Amino acid sequence: MNSQFLAELRQAATVRLSEPMSRHTTFGIGGPADAYAVARSEEQLQALTDVAHRHAVPFFILGSGSNILVSDGGIRGLVIENRSDRIDQPIRQGNGSLLVRAQSGISLAGLARRLSPAGLSGLEWACGIPGSLGGAVIYNAGAYGGCLADCLRSVRVTNSSTEVAELAANELALGYRGSAFTRGVLQEKVILSADLILHEDDPQALTARIAELDARRQAAQPRERNAGSVFKNTPEHPAWRLIDQVGLRGHRIGDAQISPKHTNFIVNCSHARASDVKALMVLAQERVEERFGLRLEPEVMLVGEGFDG
Numbered sequence: 001m002n003s004q005f006l007a008e009l010r011q012a013a014t015v016r017l018s019e020p021m022s023r024h025t026t027f028g029i030g031g032p033a034d035a036y037a038v039a040r041s042e043e044q045l046q047a048l049t050d051v052a053h054r055h056a057v058p059f060f061i062l063g064s065g066s067n068i069l070v071s072d073g074g075i076r077g078l079v080i081e082n083r084s085d086r087i088d089q090p091i092r093q094g095n096g097s098l099l100v101r102a103q104s105g106i107s108l109a110g111l112a113r114r115l116s117p118a119g120l121s122g123l124e125w126a127c128g129i130p131g132s133l134g135g136a137v138i139y140n141a142g143a144y145g146g147c148l149a150d151c152l153r154s155v156r157v158t159n160s161s162t163e164v165a166e167l168a169a170n171e172l173a174l175g176y177r178g179s180a181f182t183r184g185v186l187q188e189k190v191i192l193s194a195d196l197i198l199h200e201d202d203p204q205a206l207t208a209r210i211a212e213l214d215a216r217r218q219a220a221q222p223r224e225r226n227a228g229s230v231f232k233n234t235p236e237h238p239a240w241r242l243i244d245q246v247g248l249r250g251h252r253i254g255d256a257q258i259s260p261k262h263t264n265f266i267v268n269c270s271h272a273r274a275s276d277v278k279a280l281m282v283l284a285q286e287r288v289e290e291r292f293g294l295r296l297e298p299e300v301m302l303v304g305e306g307f308d309g
């Protein structure tokens with residue numbers, strides 16, 4: 001790696017070389033990133049992306065690593081872990097609604113759990129989603145009938161330290177587990193913060209709703225390491241049912257297994273490799289296509305050498 005690039009990077013943050021991505025993904029899987037730096041503020045996030053841009057080094061923004069499968073070969077270039085997590089004081093909008101601006105590295109579930117006891121409603125559905133707010137915008141994260149698009153007003157995005165643009169939610173093409181960030185148009189942009197519109201409600205009722213959703217999630221999801229739903233549901237059928245019907249419940253390749261508890265989850269039983277998970281994904285896609293003529297589309301993003309392109 002170019003020494004001038006590394007020197008400039010080190011002025012912006014502490015840099016680790018050949019950092020195993022298995023330490024930074026909920027799957028616990030992934031080969032090394034050439035260089036790895038943590039941004040603890042928006043300014044640091046911008047500074048790091050700016051250095052990468054100036055040196056034409058590819059970079060990858062990591063939220064909580066809860067929706068990615070990183071290849072065994074790892075990630076070439078720079079990984080920037082985004083931990084910018086400031087929340088601004090809510091601004092009253094009238095009609096009992098409030099505007100909350102939060103930086104993109106904040107934990108989505110943490111934010112939901114903080115807002116509810118304060119009597120701010122709109123994010124309860126997110127209380128069990130382990131990603132960052134930035135990652136939630138990218139995928140229009142959702143659960144239990146709610147999704148980010150319901151309360152997202154706008155985002156601030158950048159592609160260098162000098163250019164920041166504000167985009168309204170309706171410019172982001174938010175859809176079922178996707179957006180203009182996943183479909184290419186905004187792919188190069190880094191989300192700095194998001195503005196959410198929330199509503200005043202009874203704190204006790206909101207806290208009770210969160211407890212109810214926690215219990216439902218605990219009953220439905222496996223405990224082993226995973227990255228949430230592997231495939232998107234098709235318009236007609238939930239992905240888990242299709243995978244179950246082709247006989248793959250509990251099927252194992254290496255240390256990766258289609259969860260016996262929830263067949264749209266692949267779990268890392270102990271030392272699974274990315275290639276094991278990928279092989280299970282391909283097997284599920286082939287069997288479902290053969291039997292039902294339907295193509296399962298991955299919800300989990302495949303990242304890194306060997307998965308590119």
Ligand SMILES: Cc1cc2nc3c(=O)[nH]c(=O)nc-3n(C[C@H](O)[C@H](O)[C@H](O)COP(=O)(O)OP(=O)(O)OC[C@H]3O[C@@H](n4cnc5c(N)ncnc54)[C@H](O)[C@@H]3O)c2cc1C
Nearest residue numbers: 063064065066067131132134135136141142143191227228
């Ligand atoms: C146990 C479990 C349960 C889950 N349940 C749900 C669920 O109910 N509903 C649901 O929708 N999802 C669920 N997920 C999936 C996941 O939590 C969400 O997709 C989440 O929004 C991903 O956020 P992240 O910060 O972890 O993103 P990462 O996995 O770190 O990154 C995903 C992508 O987003 C990009 N990205 C992240 N932050 C930024 C940023 N600031 N700017 C630009 N690009 C960025 C990354 O570069 C990458 O391309 C679950 C996952 C797990 C492990």
